[in-house]
Amino acid sequence: MSDGVDGCAMLGAVETRSVSPVFVGRAGELTALTEALSRATAGEPQALLIGGEAGVGKTRLIEEFLGTACEQGAVVALGGCVELGADGLPFAPFATALRSLRRRLPEELAAAADGQQAELARLLPELGDPGSHESSDEDSTARLFELTVRLLERLAADRTIVLVLEDLHWADASTRHLLTYLLRTLRRGRIVVVASYRADDIHRRHPLRPLLAELDRLRTIRRIELARFTRTEVHRQLTGILAAEPDPGLVEEVFERSDGNAFFVEELIVSHEAGCAAGQLSDSLRDLLLVRVETLPEDAQRIARIVAEGGSTVEYGLLAAVARLTEDELIEALRAAVGANLLLAVPDGDGYRFRHSLVREAVSDDLLPGERSRLNRRYAEALEADPGLVRADERANRLATYWYHAHDPSKALPAVLGASVATRKRHAYAEQLRLLERAMELWDEAPAEIRGSLRPMDYAEAYPACGCDPETAALSYLDLLAEAAVAARLSGDRERALKICKTALRLLDDTEAGDPLRAAWFWTERARLQSNLGRGDGWEEIARAQELVKGLPPSAVHAVVLVGAAGWGMLRNPGPDALAAAERAVEYARLVKAESIELNARLTLGTLMTAAGDVEAGLKEMHAVRERTAALGQFTETARAHINISSALESLGRSAEAVELADTGIRVARSYGLVDSVGWVEANRAESLFSLGSWDEIGEIAGRLLRSATSSKPRGSASLRLAQVAVARGELVAACRHLADARAAYGSRDTIPQYVLPMAQIEIAVAAAEGRVEEVRSQLAAAEKAGFPPGTHRYGWPLVLAAITAEADSRGLPAADEGRAEALAVVRRSVRRLATPAPLWEAYSRQVSEEIARAEGRETAARWAEVVAAYEPLERPHQLARARHRLADALLVEGGRREEAAALLRQAHATAVRLGARPLREDVELLAARARLSLTEERQAPAPAEPGDDTFGLTPREQDVLRLVATGRTNRQIAGELFISPKTASVHVSNILAKLGVAGRGEAAALAHRLHLVDTPL
Known part of the structure; x- marks a missing residue:
């Protein structure tokens, strides 16, 4: 026994040779990495994912690549995911990498982050104070992601940067989402992104699996899977470690035991060289990994156990406080562990970590339950006694983790809640949700006096004060549920948010006294979720919330409920009820001095006023909100103002003005990283560009929206615009495909007119082009039955015009003549319900009236001339060209005005050619050919042939x-x-x-x- 101990005591002398100085195998993989570096240096961003089982050599491959990158002058930023991330330490690898870049490029990073330091400080606290944020800000996470990508692109504009993120299998949800966003949107800069993960940990339900599946669909990302070493490669590895030719028997034994895993090869050869007999090694992996620990002095083993429970990296000061050794004893213990190649000093700090995570896992798993709790308590007590032992941005999360695993609910509950607040400020809502769920788990276990000492104002901001004094009221379980519901929604887990709301409402139903304000808030939140999930329009929930607050004194919740009702009406039924709700929401918000709610309500009010015909006052109100929110720094609401104003201008036919305002809105939204808001404004801009005839630009906008919009509605709008262009250009197959995409994006459970009516118009146009008049009539009848609420004239007029044009074009066809009277009656009923609040819609009204006359065989050139005159000042080239074509036709029918007709046809033809509007171009060319009019010559064409002559070559x-x-x-x-x-x-x-x-x-x-x-x- 003594011989075995003596032999193993030599371990420290041989451990320094456990890693082969020779890089074995992986030539193809290393070539792929270096080629990516070359392409990135040429200005083409690169992304690679490296997968492989634990110990297979991912880190060694990355180290070799980084050596090459440094030799070529690249700036390397390395960040590793930590297991603590599962307990709420978000963005850890990105924060570490950015911190490294800040040390290497302090001036450059400061310049790249200029103007956005507060927001980027949520990732890198050294940049400043993150400041406040809106908990209901749907765009907050996307904004942070966009600014991070832009920061990296700016840094990589003039130098090559290699960003390495290791151990994705431990990544928190926020890190996974940010990485996905980075890889999807990175388009410029000299940058290589390398991420590694442990493939054997990715079980069927592992959260990384969906991310890998999504990234596999991106052609810009290369996957590298590392296989185990062959027998030949194990032979080369052993030769490098031993600095001599190994015995063939040893090679065979090590290869069989390690099965080609590089790390296991190292462990086995260490044991062999230490003189430990093969029989002393357990066949289990854990026992194999623990051999190295068990041969250390007792103090070094103790330090290893402490470090294993402290997290991926433990700071020296914290380790000293927990170990309770003298400084000399601690240093000697660390020297032994480092000398044994068990622990490593971290290069960028004052701490220690295990050289390989497999060993740390084995040591941690070997701890007794009571031992683990005791170590976590000592960590927590040390951190409470001296908060400066860890970085400020990690403190709350580390403390929460330690107290939770110490199994002390009285300490863990406030610590976990404090960590949830810190996580919320970083917009890491998925991690906030996990912490809040942990708080719910601890709630009943914590003493009542602890729960009673917690204040809502310190830990919850999801909903406004519900009639209680936040200074004296205690935090309730319902407060936690409200905070968790919002965190779930903002993290994208709307199903979870809906379940939490349902749980809260069941609890409220079981409460004898009831709590109408809290219940109303949860019903309003549930309405939003129902709509977002396509489970309905949310009106039933909003109505329930309104009933609950009816007759109660003014409150912030009351204002929120009214804003929800007004917003619902603005989108679905913008009539008097919605207008009244918006006015009362403004009034209540002012009474309770809730300015953010007031501004939200005023923006909705201005939109409804414009739709109701009070145009100038409505626009003035919306512009006032835009200016005020910008002054307050509420840029999400500022962007929403640009969305609503540009939409209102388009509804008034002021498309050029709408495009100009949308351009400003896009600049504002982009400058603050409001990705979803950019999508909404761009969708509005595309609609106005269609009106103005800038159809080619729409394809570019739609492509951007389909690639990067985070909300389904802007993507649906992109498909809708593409469908409109395709119909106008006669590309019916493409139009149907884009229409199907739009319908899928919008869903079918919530019939919002601004989506439903344009889709119906496209269906009518396609059916008309294919001669399916009965389908045209059924679509129009369905739209007329559903109605045209106030403000929907911008969608109703084009729909009715498409339907009546189909009727007029099919006049004289026996199959179409039957049923025409009823179809025209539906058109007339629809027209009576459509407003004409601007010159554009007056022009549409005139055109529809004359198409009705054409369908009945009583059109006149004089009335078509009025239609043309109405369109001429309106910057609607396609509509004007169509009207000119119809006027030319009428002039030729009436006879004697051939020169005027020819001029009109030339104008219409030029527009059709410029727009690529093939159906209109063909109609114009056919009419000109029939009338023997030239479309290219200024002089009048020869007189038409006599009635008996050929027409189109017909005998x-x-x-x-x-x-x-x-x-x-x-x-x-x-x-x-x-x-x-x-x-x-x-x-x-x-x-x-x-x-x-x-x-x-x-x-x-x-x-x-x-x-x-x-x-x-x-």
Whole structure:
């Protein structure tokens, strides 16, 4: 036994040779990394994921690559995920990496972060005070992510940066989300992002698995999977470690025992060289890893156990306080552990960590339950006695973790709540939720006097004060539920948020005294979640909340409920009730001095006023909110003001002004990293650009929205704009595809008019283009039945115009003539319900009226001239070109004004060509050809042929046949009327279809009526 101990006592002398100085294998993987470095240096950002089981050599591969990167002048920033992240230490690897960059590039990082220090301080506290934040700010996390990506891009503009994030399998949710956002949106800069993870830990339900699946779909990311060493590679590794040729038997034994795992090879050869017999080693991995610890002096073993329980890295001062050794004893113990290659001094600080996480896990697992609790208590007590022992940004989370694992609810509950507040300030809502759930777990276990000492103002800000004095009231379990519901919603886990709301409402129902204000708040939150999840429109929940606050004194909750009701009405039924709710919300918010709620309500009020026809006053109110929120630094609400104002301007036909304001809004939103707000403003801008005829630019905007918008609604709007352009350009297959994408993004449970009506208009336009008149009528009837609420005229007029144009184009077709009277009645009922609050909608009204006249065969050139005159000052090129085409047609029918008609057709044709509006271009070209008018010459074209001459190359007999086709006759009926054989009639019909360039009889008939080939000659 003594010989074994003596042999193993030599461990410290050989441990320094446990790592091979020769880099073994991985040539292909290292080449992939260095090639990525070269491409990044050339200005093309690179991203690589390195996976492999624990101990397979991921860290060694990264170290070799970083050596090459440093030799080439790259700046390396290394950050590792820590297991403590699971208990609420968010963004740990990013914070560490940014801290490293700040040390290496202090001036450059300060310049890159200029103007955004407060927000970026949520990741890197050294940049300043994060300041306050809005707990209900849906854009806050995305804003932080966008600013972080922009910071890295600026730093990498003039130098190559290698950002390494290790151990993603331990990453907290916020780190995973930030990494995903970084890899999805990184588009410029000389930067390489390398992330590693332990593949054998990624079980089916591991939270990293969905991230890896999502990243696999990104073509810009390369996955590298490290396999175990072959027997030859193990031989080379042993040669490097021993600095000599190993015995073949030893190679075979080590290879079989390690199964090619590089770290296990090191451990086995250490044991062998120390003289420990193979039989002394357990076949279990844990026992193998503990051999190195058990051979250390007792104090060194004790230090190893303390470090294992303290986290991934333990600061020297904290370790000294917990170990309670003299300084000399502590240093000697650390020297032994470091000399044995068990612990490492961290390069960028004053602490220690295990050289390999597998050993730390083994040591931690070997602790007795009571021993683990005792160590955590000593950590917590040391940190409470001297908070400066750890970084300020880690203090709250570390203390919460230590007290929780010390199993002391009286200490753990306030510590966990304090950590939740610190985490919330960093916009790490997923980690905040985990901490709040831990607080709920501790709630009943903590003594009543501890719970009674907690104040809502210190730990909860989810909802406004519910009629209680925050200075004296105690924090309640419902406060925790409210805070958790908001944290879940902001972290993207809306299902969890909805469950929490339901739990809170059940508890409130079971309370004898009741708490109507709190219940009203939860019902309002539930309404928002129901709508976001596509489970309904949320009105039932809002109505319940309104009933609960009815008759109660004014409160902030009352104002929130009214804002919710007004916002619901603004989107779905912007009538008097919504306007009244908005006015009362403003009044109540002012009474309780809740300015942020007041500004929210005023913005909704201004939007509703504009929709109701009080245009200038409504716009003035919205602009006032925009200026005030900007002055207060409430930039999310400032961006919302740009969204609502640009939308209101578009509804008034002031599209150029809307684009200008949207441009400003996009600059504001981008400067503050408001990613979702950028998406909303860009969606509005795309709508106005469609009106102005800037269709090519819409494709670029839609592409950006589909790639980066965090909310489904802007993505739906992008697809909707693409569908509108496709219809106008005659690309019907693409239009249907984009329409399906829009419908999927919007969902089907919440029928918001601003989404439903434009989609119906596109369906009508596609059906009309394909000759499906009955479907046009059914779509219009459904829209008319649902109604056109105030403010929806901007969507209603284009829909009705598309439907009545289809009726007019199909006039004379027997299949379409049947049922036309009822269809026109639906159009007239719809028109009576649509407002005309601006010149644009007056022009639409005139155009719809004249299309009704055309459908009834009573159109006149004089009235079409009024339509053209109405559109000419409005910057609506497509609508103006369509009206000019119709006016030219009417002029030619009435006769004698050929030169004027030719000029109109040339103008319409030029617009159609510029826009790529193929259907309009073809209509113009067909009419010009029929009338023998030139579209390219300024002088008038030759007079038309006599009535008996060819038209479109049709012979007189073919013209006779076409007239009968247009009335719906079959080939046999045509043969009977013209005294020809059915076969001859069929040949004539085939020739007609070919000469007109149409696909079928119905299309030929429609074209014949539209171009007057079968009625009044031109």
